[in-house]
Amino acid sequence: MAEPTGAQRRQSRWRDMLAGWRAHHGEVALDSFKRLLAQPVSSAMTWLVIGIALALPASLYVGLVNLQSLGEAWDSSARLSLYLKLDVDDVRGRALAETLHNDAAVVAVQYTDRATALAEFRAISGFADVLDGLNENPLPALITVEPVTGLSADNLAGLQQRLAELPEVDSVQLDLEWVQRLYALVRLGQRLAMTLAGLLSLGVVLVIGNTIRLAIEGRREEIVVIKLVGGTDAFVRRPFLYTGLWYGVGGGLCAWVVVGISLLMMRGPVARLAGLYGSDFSLDGLGIGATLLLWLAGGLLGLVGAWLAVARHLGDIEPR
Amino acid sequence: MAMIRFDSVSKRYPGGYEALSRASFDIAEGQMVFLTGHSGAGKSTLLKLMMLMERPSQGQVFINGQNLRNVGRTKIPFLRRQIGVVFQNHQLLFDRSVFDNVALPLVISGCPHHEIGRRVRAALDKVGLLNKERNNPITLSGGEQQRVGIARAVVNKPPVLLADEPTGNLDPQLATEIMNLFRQFNQVGVTVLIASHDIALIKSLPYPIMSLKQGHVVRQPATQAEVPFDG
Numbered sequence: 001m002a003e004p005t006g007a008q009r010r011q012s013r014w015r016d017m018l019a020g021w022r023a024h025h026g027e028v029a030l031d032s033f034k035r036l037l038a039q040p041v042s043s044a045m046t047w048l049v050i051g052i053a054l055a056l057p058a059s060l061y062v063g064l065v066n067l068q069s070l071g072e073a074w075d076s077s078a079r080l081s082l083y084l085k086l087d088v089d090d091v092r093g094r095a096l097a098e099t100l101h102n103d104a105a106v107v108a109v110q111y112t113d114r115a116t117a118l119a120e121f122r123a124i125s126g127f128a129d130v131l132d133g134l135n136e137n138p139l140p141a142l143i144t145v146e147p148v149t150g151l152s153a154d155n156l157a158g159l160q161q162r163l164a165e166l167p168e169v170d171s172v173q174l175d176l177e178w179v180q181r182l183y184a185l186v187r188l189g190q191r192l193a194m195t196l197a198g199l200l201s202l203g204v205v206l207v208i209g210n211t212i213r214l215a216i217e218g219r220r221e222e223i224v225v226i227k228l229v230g231g232t233d234a235f236v237r238r239p240f241l242y243t244g245l246w247y248g249v250g251g252g253l254c255a256w257v258v259v260g261i262s263l264l265m266m267r268g269p270v271a272r273l274a275g276l277y278g279s280d281f282s283l284d285g286l287g288i289g290a291t292l293l294l295w296l297a298g299g300l301l302g303l304v305g306a307w308l309a310v311a312r313h314l315g316d317i318e319p320r
Numbered sequence: 321m322a323m324i325r326f327d328s329v330s331k332r333y334p335g336g337y338e339a340l341s342r343a344s345f346d347i348a349e350g351q352m353v354f355l356t357g358h359s360g361a362g363k364s365t366l367l368k369l370m371m372l373m374e375r376p377s378q379g380q381v382f383i384n385g386q387n388l389r390n391v392g393r394t395k396i397p398f399l400r401r402q403i404g405v406v407f408q409n410h411q412l413l414f415d416r417s418v419f420d421n422v423a424l425p426l427v428i429s430g431c432p433h434h435e436i437g438r439r440v441r442a443a444l445d446k447v448g449l450l451n452k453e454r455n456n457p458i459t460l461s462g463g464e465q466q467r468v469g470i471a472r473a474v475v476n477k478p479p480v481l482l483a484d485e486p487t488g489n490l491d492p493q494l495a496t497e498i499m500n501l502f503r504q505f506n507q508v509g510v511t512v513l514i515a516s517h518d519i520a521l522i523k524s525l526p527y528p529i530m531s532l533k534q535g536h537v538v539r540q541p542a543t544q545a546e547v548p549f550d551g
Contacts, residue, residue, distance in 0.1 A: 016432040023433055225411050228371070229425040229472065230401035233394070319373050 032242035051254020057197035079175040082143040208305030248302020252295040322346040323511040329379035339365040341535040352506040357532035404473030408485035419453040443471040463494040
């Protein structure tokens with residue numbers, strides 16, 4: 001066989017070094033993980049702390065996603081309620097309803113005369129005795145208008161404005177208002193969740209940073225020896241970065257379990273509540289995307305925390 | 321060529337204490353030299369300057385032709401890989417086996433896996449501890465621990481071997497055995513510098529002795545003329 005050329009030899013040397021580097025990464029990752037398992041109680045506590053810290057914003061996020069889907073379900077069934085003036089009689093009322101029905105922006109119209117309104121109110125409200133005491137019917141006639149679907153909020157508001165200006169109409173109530181309020185609340189909640197996530201992420205970074213600081217202190221001798229025999233900063237850093245990564249990913253897993261358990265506990269009451277509203281609404285869990293994001297965020301925060309601790313404390317440990 | 325060269329090197333510590341004053345000497349490639357002097361005379365400082373654990377206040381240090389002044393912080397590890405060091409207190413790690421202790425410099429320099437086993441066993445064989453590779457170093461005697469330290473220092477085949485009081489805690493017979501190990505490494509071309517105050521032992525060996533007095537290097541002729549010392 002021919003002698004390998006210099007280039008070939010160099011190439012195989014590089015390949016050897018790369019293989020060695022990769023093998024070392026694998027070993028360090030495994031060794032860091034084993035070290036965590038060797039102290040199961042303290043590791044589990046750290047994981048749980050990180051898990052709870054991550055679970056709080058994650059739960060809030062799940063709740064908001066659910067609220068939003070609830071809003072969307074009702075969004076498509078926007079209704080306008082036109083309360084007519086008390087001096088508008090049934091004939092004029094029905095005529096107006098007929099006219100509105102021909103409006104391009106309107107799909108369906110329902111007219112409720114004053115007597116029917118009173119009867120319905122009497123049946124639902126339980127104020128029958130009070131109503132009997134009144135000598136005249138206080139309720140206005142009502143036209144319920146269902147606009148064409150897919151109108152934007154601005155268009156709906158425009159329609160509301162136009163209808164309110166009709167001479168027979170006293171006031172117009174857009175049933176969408178509560179959906180808009182819900183959205184405003186959801187937006188507020190999102191901001192809250194983001195603030196909370198930011199603060200708790202900082203907390204996670206600090207917890208991991210402090211844990212890594214203790215780990216560095218515990219391996220001081222080893223660090224000194226490694227530096228003496230020619231270990232680079234990257235080499236010294238590596239096990240601690242992996243430790244941080246494992247803390248973070250484990251914490252993300254804990255958070256996932258915590259969120260899952262809370263959802264499971266809320267599923268029954270939510271179904272009962274939805275049943276009372278005649279809805280078949282059910283809670284959505286964390287999707288695959290959000291789950292991956294949770295683990296990724298955990299891992300990333302772990303790395304950042306470890307990196308900060310290492311940058312801060314590793315330089316102090318030098319052979320003397 | 322000088323493997324180790326000090327060019328009027330001074331080291332003052334904060335507070336004004338001068339551990340080394342204008343020390344100049346050369347140690348040629350393949351030479352073995354003893355460094356002696358009572359404690360506080362600057363032996364440790366001299367070794368630390370070679371390892372870049374300290375920087376000189378004045379003067380220049382050269383190792384293997386490399387001016388250490390030009391070795392930046394991030395390059396220090398690569399300098400240390402060229403220097404095997406044996407410590408009086410061994411500096412072994414008791415959380416891993418003898419094998420893993422000796423393998424550490426190879427792992428650090430990214431040596432391929434299959435080669436690590438071969439080279440660690442070769443080093444352990446040389447110091448006579450091949451049968452102890454699986455032991456934890458804490459179970460070994462002081463002399464054996466020192467030999468593990470020596471195996472770790474030479475496993476990377478460094479051109480320079482430094483030793484700081486390697487026989488400090490050993491009885492005379494073990495001390496002679498350890499010295500014989502260093503002589504064997506020197507015979508295969510390694511430049512060896514041993515700091516020791518075991519005057520009786522080092523005077524009985526045919527190597528030049530360099531002594532430090534209050535930070536000054538005092539040359540002493542080789543006890544046997546066939547080993548010259550161009551200090």
